[in-house]
Amino acid sequence: MAYLFLFFGQTSAGMFALSQGFLIDLFSGGFNGLHTLLYIFILGGLQVATLFINLYHPTSQIVLVFMAVLIKKILFVIILMVFSKEIVFATSFFWISVTSAILTGLLSPIVFYFLDLLRDSLKETLDSLEA
DSSP: OHHHHHHHHHHHHHHHHHHHHHHHHHHSSSOTTHHHHHHHHHHHHHHHHTTTSOTTSHHHHHHHHHHHHHHHHHHHHHHHHHHOTTOOOOHHHHHHHHHHHHHHHHHHHHHHHHHHHHHHHHHHHHHHHHO
């Protein structure tokens, strides 16, 4: 979502957030609208963060993606605790969430780089087909 927001704008990232959240809600057995709400919050956080952080810089990408994943996990826990009193989280869930956020953040510049390569090769292919 951060890559789409950076290179294709708010509309593309918003459509992706809505469709990704809707599909996860559709195919998971959880609360309806839970993941859609989470991804919309993350999109809003991306919009606010890009006012202060340059998303083109790899260090900023690491920090922003790390924070987005961590905040998504925290919001997930909070929303589930508010709407369901019977859910109990193991401490391993929290360690796995933090590890996931760290690894996702560290891998984000690499993923951004490969997505740039893919975008450039697709652009060249389309240009050669038009010529």
